[in-house]
Amino acid sequence: MFRQSKRITSGRKNFDNYSAKDKNLYVQDGDLLSSVYSQRLNLYDIPPLNEITLEEFETWAIDRLKILIEIESCQLRGRNFKEISAHLKPILAKLLPLTSNSKDSSLLISERKKDHYSHFILRLAFCRSEELRARFVKAETILFKIRYDLLSIQEQKNFVKSIDLPWQFIDNDEKLKFEKQLYDSCYNLIKLNLGASNSNEEIIKKTFENEIFLKVPFKYVLNLVSSRSVFINDGYCYVPQFLQLNLITSEFSQKLDEKLILTMKTIPRLDEDDRLLPVLNNLSNGYVLDEFLTQKGSGSLNRDSDELNASNLNQVSEFMPLCMQNLMYGLKKHNHLKYNGRQQLGRFIKELGLPLNEALLFWKNSLKGLNFEKDYAYNIKHTYGAVGGRIKYRGMNCTNIMNQPKPHSSEYHGCFYKENSIDDIFAKLKMMQMTDEQINQITDSVREGKYQIACTMVLESKCGGKTMPIVTHPNFYFEEAYKYSKDVSANKES
Ligand code: SF4
Structure with missing residues (x-):
C-alpha cells in the first residue's frame, strides 16, 4: 500500500519487504472484483498492496475517520443501534458508499478500494495505544454491523458463504438427536429475540422448529458459554442462526484487535518515512480529539487576527462554555485567579488567537492590585512559548480540564458541570433563558456523569x-x- 522506505522509490521494488505469499496478493485493478472485492462487505483479511497517492492516503482516511467519530458521538449520546444506523446511513452514502453488485464495475472498484485502504490506513494510525485500539475496534465493529444490515438477504448469504469461518450448519437428524437440549438451552435467547409481546410458549416452540442451528467451536462463543445460553457437545456449541451476525462481529472484532497489535509491532519500520508519519499522527490526534482543530473547521480560522482583543474579551464571554464563563466570573469578582484557573483560562485565551501583547494587557487589567510584572507576566509569556523552554502550549481539552485537582471553595477551574451542584447548574441555565424541558435534559445528563453531553x-x-x-x-x-451569532447578525443585516 505504501513504500516501506522513502529511499526505495522505483517500480515494484516497493514490495521488496513483502513475503512471496504477500506478493501473490497483488492484484491488477481489472481482477479486483473477482477476488478481493467480490463482496460489498470486507472482513479486511487481506492488506491492500496496490499503490495510491499521498492525497488519497490522507483524504480517504479522513473520510473514514469522520464516520468513526460520528459513531462514537452517537454512542456517547446513548443512541441504540437502530438510531445509530439511521443517523449514519446518509453519512456513509456521502463519505464511504458501497454500492451493490448491480452497478458499473469501475465505480464498485473505486468505492471498495477506498473502503479497503482507509480501513488499513486507520489501523496504522490507531494501533499505538490500548485505548486507541479499543475505541477503533468498537467503532469499526459497529460500522461493520451497520453495513451488514444494509446488505440484501442474498448479499448477506453470499458474504457469509465467502468468508472462511469455522462453523457449519447442522442437518435435521442432528437437530432431532439433540432436540430437547437445544430447546432448553436456547429458550431464553429465542424469547429475548422475539420480544416480550411476541413470546408465548406456542410461538417460541414454532420458532424453535423453524430455526437452523450452527455448530461452532466453543472458543469462538465464550460469552454464550459463560451465560449458559447454548448447548455444548464434544467441544462445539450449537448456536441458533439468528445469532449469526453476533458470531461474525465477535470474530471481526477479535481478529481486528489481534491485527492491530501486530501492526503496532511493525510501526517502527515506518519511522523513517517523513511523509506518512505526520499524517498518521494527525489522524490519531484527530480521533482522540485532543486538538479542537479537528472539530472546528469554521471558527477562528475565519476570524480577523485583531477581532478579539484585551478590551472586548469580556463582551464575548457569553459565547464561552460555562467552565470558562465561571473563570471569567471568578476573575472579575476577586481580581485574581489561583494557578489552575489562570492556566485553564490563559491557555483558552491563547487558543482563541489573542496575541501575546493583548493577553498580557487582559491579565494586567484583570489582576488588579497585584505585582503583575513580577508575579504573573513571566507565566503568561511562558504559556505563549516566549520565554523558558519555549513550548507553545495548546488550549486544554475537556479531559485535561476534568482531570485537574478538585477546586477548593475559592477556586473556579474545572468542568462547570462536573464541579457544581445540580442546583447551581439549574440556576445558571435558568439565567440563560433555557426552557424547563432543556434544563431537565441537561441536568439528567449531569446526574449520569455525561458532562460533555450536557x-x-x-x-x-x-x-x-x-x-x-x-x-x-x-x-x-x-x-x-461565536460563529453562529455572527451568522445570525449577518443574515439580519442582509
Ligand atoms: S464539557 Fe466541561 S470542560 Fe468541556 S467545555 Fe464544557 S464545561 Fe468546559
Whole structure:
C-alpha cells in the first residue's frame, strides 16, 4: 500500500519487504472484483498492496475517520443501534458508499478500494495505544454491523458463504438427536429475540422448529458459554442462526484487535518515512480529539487576527462554555485567579488567537492590585512559548480540564458541570433563558456523569438547535457559538 522506505522509490521494488505469499496478493485493478472485492462487505483479511497517492492516503482516511467519530458521538449520546444506523446511513452514502453488485464495475472498484485502504490506513494510525485500539475496534465493529444490515438477504448469504469461518450448519437428524437440549438451552435467547409481546410458549416452540442451528467451536462463543445460553457437545456449541451476525462481529472484532497489535509491532519500520508519519499522527490526534482543530473547521480560522482583543474579551464571554464563563466570573469578582484557573483560562485565551501583547494587557487589567510584572507576566509569556523552554502550549481539552485537582471553595477551574451542584447548574441555565424541558435534559445528563453531553446540549441551544458533535474542547464550543451569532447578525443585516 505504501513504500516501506522513502529511499526505495522505483517500480515494484516497493514490495521488496513483502513475503512471496504477500506478493501473490497483488492484484491488477481489472481482477479486483473477482477476488478481493467480490463482496460489498470486507472482513479486511487481506492488506491492500496496490499503490495510491499521498492525497488519497490522507483524504480517504479522513473520510473514514469522520464516520468513526460520528459513531462514537452517537454512542456517547446513548443512541441504540437502530438510531445509530439511521443517523449514519446518509453519512456513509456521502463519505464511504458501497454500492451493490448491480452497478458499473469501475465505480464498485473505486468505492471498495477506498473502503479497503482507509480501513488499513486507520489501523496504522490507531494501533499505538490500548485505548486507541479499543475505541477503533468498537467503532469499526459497529460500522461493520451497520453495513451488514444494509446488505440484501442474498448479499448477506453470499458474504457469509465467502468468508472462511469455522462453523457449519447442522442437518435435521442432528437437530432431532439433540432436540430437547437445544430447546432448553436456547429458550431464553429465542424469547429475548422475539420480544416480550411476541413470546408465548406456542410461538417460541414454532420458532424453535423453524430455526437452523450452527455448530461452532466453543472458543469462538465464550460469552454464550459463560451465560449458559447454548448447548455444548464434544467441544462445539450449537448456536441458533439468528445469532449469526453476533458470531461474525465477535470474530471481526477479535481478529481486528489481534491485527492491530501486530501492526503496532511493525510501526517502527515506518519511522523513517517523513511523509506518512505526520499524517498518521494527525489522524490519531484527530480521533482522540485532543486538538479542537479537528472539530472546528469554521471558527477562528475565519476570524480577523485583531477581532478579539484585551478590551472586548469580556463582551464575548457569553459565547464561552460555562467552565470558562465561571473563570471569567471568578476573575472579575476577586481580581485574581489561583494557578489552575489562570492556566485553564490563559491557555483558552491563547487558543482563541489573542496575541501575546493583548493577553498580557487582559491579565494586567484583570489582576488588579497585584505585582503583575513580577508575579504573573513571566507565566503568561511562558504559556505563549516566549520565554523558558519555549513550548507553545495548546488550549486544554475537556479531559485535561476534568482531570485537574478538585477546586477548593475559592477556586473556579474545572468542568462547570462536573464541579457544581445540580442546583447551581439549574440556576445558571435558568439565567440563560433555557426552557424547563432543556434544563431537565441537561441536568439528567449531569446526574449520569455525561458532562460533555450536557455541555453539547447547551451549545446546541445557543446555536438554534443545530446538532453538534460532542464538545471535547472549550475552544470548539466558543468557535461554534461565536460563529453562529455572527451568522445570525449577518443574515439580519442582509
Ligand atoms: S464539557 Fe468541556 S467545555 Fe464544557 S464545561 Fe466541561 S470542560 Fe468546559
